[in-house]
Amino acid sequence: MDRNGSVKEGGWRAEHAIAGNSRVMEALRELIIYPFLYANESRKLGLKWPRGLLLYGPPGTGKTSLVQAVVRECDAHLTMINPYSVHKSHAGESEKFLREAFSQAYSYASSGKPSVIFIDEIDAICPRRSSRREQESRIVGQLLTLMDGSKSSSRSHLHIVVVASTNRVDGIDPALRRPGRFDSEIEVTVPTIEERLQILELYSKNLQLDENVDLQSIAASCNGYVGADLEALCREAARFAYRRLDSRDKDALILKMEDWENARAEVGPSMTRGITKEVSKVSWDDIGGLKDLKKKLQQAVEWPIKHADSFARLGISPVRGVLLHGPPGCSKTTLAKAAANAAQASFFSLSGAELYSKYVGEGEALLRRTFQKARLAAPSIVFFDEADAIAPKRGHGGSSGGNVSVGERLLSTLLTEMDGLELATGIIVLAATNRPHVLDAALMRPGRFDLVLYVPPPDAEGRHEILGIHTRHMKLGEDVDLRKVAESTDHFTGADLEGLCREAGMVALREDMSADSVCNRHFQTARDSLRPSLTKSMIEEYASARIRR
Numbered sequence: 001m002d003r004n005g006s007v008k009e010g011g012w013r014a015e016h017a018i019a020g021n022s023r024v025m026e027a028l029r030e031l032i033i034y035p036f037l038y039a040n041e042s043r044k045l046g047l048k049w050p051r052g053l054l055l056y057g058p059p060g061t062g063k064t065s066l067v068q069a070v071v072r073e074c075d076a077h078l079t080m081i082n083p084y085s086v087h088k089s090h091a092g093e094s095e096k097f098l099r100e101a102f103s104q105a106y107s108y109a110s111s112g113k114p115s116v117i118f119i120d121e122i123d124a125i126c127p128r129r130s131s132r133r134e135q136e137s138r139i140v141g142q143l144l145t146l147m148d149g150s151k152s153s154s155r156s157h158l159h160i161v162v163v164a165s166t167n168r169v170d171g172i173d174p175a176l177r178r179p180g181r182f183d184s185e186i187e188v189t190v191p192t193i194e195e196r197l198q199i200l201e202l203y204s205k206n207l208q209l210d211e212n213v214d215l216q217s218i219a220a221s222c223n224g225y226v227g228a229d230l231e232a233l234c235r236e237a238a239r240f241a242y243r244r245l246d247s248r249d250k251d252a253l254i255l256k257m258e259d260w261e262n263a264r265a266e267v268g269p270s271m272t273r274g275i276t277k278e279v280s281k282v283s284w285d286d287i288g289g290l291k292d293l294k295k296k297l298q299q300a301v302e303w304p305i306k307h308a309d310s311f312a313r314l315g316i317s318p319v320r321g322v323l324l325h326g327p328p329g330c331s332k333t334t335l336a337k338a339a340a341n342a343a344q345a346s347f348f349s350l351s352g353a354e355l356y357s358k359y360v361g362e363g364e365a366l367l368r369r370t371f372q373k374a375r376l377a378a379p380s381i382v383f384f385d386e387a388d389a390i391a392p393k394r395g396h397g398g399s400s401g402g403n404v405s406v407g408e409r410l411l412s413t414l415l416t417e418m419d420g421l422e423l424a425t426g427i428i429v430l431a432a433t434n435r436p437h438v439l440d441a442a443l444m445r446p447g448r449f450d451l452v453l454y455v456p457p458p459d460a461e462g463r464h465e466i467l468g469i470h471t472r473h474m475k476l477g478e479d480v481d482l483r484k485v486a487e488s489t490d491h492f493t494g495a496d497l498e499g500l501c502r503e504a505g506m507v508a509l510r511e512d513m514s515a516d517s518v519c520n521r522h523f524q525t526a527r528d529s530l531r532p533s534l535t536k537s538m539i540e541e542y543a544s545a546r547i548r549r
Contacts, residue, residue, distance in 0.1 A: 289462020
């Protein structure tokens with residue numbers, strides 16, 4: 001390694017092993033390499049280089065790999081410390097292990113080369129101290145002493161730095177986060193689309209790709225994926241390609257676009273597991289009718305995500321919240337899923353059943369955690385189904401039972417999180433309800449649910465389109481006129497029409513198990529056996545509850 005940053009091993013650099021996060025990589029170089037390269041200049045200027053850096057961010061973003069790559073680049077010595085090596089069964093052994101690790105690092109630094117101590121998952125080693133956990137308090141105290149000891153006059157000339165990583169930055173003892181210990185804190189974020197492309201190019205450089213493989217489009221479709229997920233995606237795509245080949249052609253392993261698509265169905269973003277719902281590939285074309293409504297939803301949800309630069313250039317503030325309300329079975333949830341799919345956004349779905357817990361504070365914690373992950377996985381959509389159960393009017397329902405106070409706490413948390421979206425980009429909240437009049441008025445002010453859309457039951461033209469969608473994989477007899485079926489299904493919702501098509505197919509099978517088509521009489525029999533979910537008075541009631549802005 002010389003003053004120009006050239007390194008050993010034929011010019012090997014960290015970018016050869018890891019892609020993305022260039023800002024974090026440069027910060028690690030400033031911490032580890034620059035003080036060694038510019039030692040004389042720093043002494044003349046009286047410059048004191050920082051000795052500690054805390055990396056924080058979601059699992060799989062490459063925190064450990066970044067440190068290892070920069071250490072290799074400058075041929076530094078790396079001392080690894082993790083919770084499994086620190087936590088010992090006998091008193092005093094943990095502190096002894098830390099002392100020996102620091103002693104080893106100082107010994108190597110005395111030879112004139114950089115020495116790095118890397119503490120992985122520091123939140124598990126040095127959590128906030130408590131009088132009830134004496135051993136952890138001793139470990140924190142020992143680490144503080146060792147980090148402060150590096151500033152003593154006998155050791156100050158040695159180039160040794162401490163880097164730590166965590167997924168839970170707020171779980172670390174505050175004493176470690178003051179200047180002089182971990183002087184800097186840098187977030188290792190979820191990769192952007194450009195960084196995802198770099199990572200895919202890195203991990204696929206030894207794979208033979210078909211000429212139709214478009215890594216740019218793959219990167220665009222992998223919203224919310226971290227580096228570890230993308231590495232797993234490349235590995236899974238190669239496995240699908242291998243399975244596709246016959247035994248005589250195993251050497252000609254070429255990855256096609258279908259292999260990547262199959263792999264993406266298997267490997268999802270790890271950071272959204274446990275919260276996000278699996279969303280079927282619903283497109284706008286899968287929803288019949290509602291043309292004006294779909295256009296408004298596209299402009300509110302899809303445009304700010306896909307054309308963020310245009311919004312910024314004109315100074316347009318995107319909508320932060322959209323409320324869909326109307327009768328049950330009229331595609332409110334399906335519209336939300338179609339919007340998320342069209343915008344290629346991460347989709348987080350929550351219902352009242354998930355948020356109302358028997359444990360105090362658990363629902364609020366889930367709500368905060370969902371919004372936190374949505375920020376990390378942006379662009380993203382947070383969807384609340386049956387929003388009236390999550391955010392009812394405060395005081396609604398009297399004082400019977402404990403759910404009233406739970407609902408108020410959830411509402412307060414939801415309001416706080418939605419207000420916090422002012423500083424976030426690419427996050428939109430969607431909600432659906434059959435009872436908009438039950439929602440708390442605080443949610444209806446501008447800046448929260450800016451756009452309120454009424455989702456009506458389908459008209460005759462809409463019903464015709466819906467019938468066409470649900471019969472596109474069904475062989476119909478020549479006597480079937482879907483337009484006439486649509487005209488005879490007044491007050492049917494989209495869900496009712498789906499049930500009608502299914503029942504018509506079942507009628508055909510009951511008549512003849514070898515039937516190869518569904519005829520008009522089957523639809524008529526199905527129509528006579530089913531009743532619409534809505535009545536004229538119900539539709540008028542839902543329409544009268546419309547919220548107008």
